[in-house]
Amino acid sequence: MKEVKDMSKLACVWVIGEEVAAINELTAGAKTLGDETAVLFAGDKEQVAQILGADKVYYLGPLTDKILENYKPAIIKLVAEKKPNLLLVRNTKRGRLIAGALAANCGINVLTDITEIVAVGNGVETQRMVYGGAAFRKEKSTNRINIACVGAGLFQAGDRQAVPSIIDVDDVTPDVSIKCLEKKAKGGEKVNLAAAKRVVGVGRGLKAAEDLKMIEALAAELKAELGCSRPIAEEEKWMAKERYIGVSGVMLKPEVYIALGISGQVQHTVGINQAKTILAIDKDKNAPIFKQADYGIVGDMYKVVPALIDKFRK
């Protein structure tokens, strides 16, 4: 029987990256957008086996004394040769830099900070936030090749994934005008809030860092991850930056989000738009968070949270 092309998909979508978890997440998205998927990976060769879901992995080389950008010549050559319809990179400084280099060298359109992407004809339609998260803009790119910079949590890696075939790219001459001198493990915690099913978020309603114990106790009862609004991480520094939710932080997709002492400014709420159920607790009945919440409790969180912990324990 003749092969039937799925018209809602592009012929070929690639993912470029160096972190396996991020690559697997982007690959899950690539599979929804393209018939054929491939990953361009630079890093520890042993990690290639952990890359799942794509049809192929092009292995560029290690990153011991190098950075991903050093492989720009090989990436540009491969893209110019194979002409995938769409490339996906993480929306990080490094990902954006690769996107810029590809745009300059291969005439590719760069689609930044996207919150939604669908294949349309031979191009893509994307949505992204503008005015600091106060509004969304839809864009359509009909360019032959596009590269989208995607934040954490837009796609979710599946559980059972196919093992790709591995292709060692052999004519790689890294451009080492920038050399990696030292790598240090990042201090603090590693958390993937974007994948959490339940999240308890706390805001400026919290009076002191030590009161976090009360919030942690609630999160523990609910088997939930802890998150926060930006001021709690950036200003107070009571929680790691990886834990703040919103336009400049993490985008959540949990079953349940509980907002404690968070007023609900748009820069925060865009990060919880995709939560299935939102419960808000705030002492101000006019707090904007109540407009978005499915359930609301107007009250002092210092009274409501211990009462909830008590109830859950019983």
Ligand SMILES: Cc1cc2nc3c(=O)[nH]c(=O)nc-3n(C[C@H](O)[C@H](O)[C@H](O)COP(=O)(O)OP(=O)(O)OC[C@H]3O[C@@H](n4cnc5c(N)ncnc54)[C@H](O)[C@@H]3O)c2cc1C
């Ligand atoms: C460009 C830009 C990007 C930004 N990006 C982000 C982002 O990604 N994420 C983010 O979160 N913010 C972001 N912000 C900041 C954002 O605009 C808000 O300032 C921030 O979200 C407010 O945090 P909050 O709700 O914790 O604090 P507040 O707005 O001060 O709200 C505190 C709430 O706690 C309530 N409260 C006080 N005491 C109690 C109590 N005892 N019990 C119950 N309720 C109580 C108050 O009634 C109030 O509603 C950004 C801002 C800009 C300009």
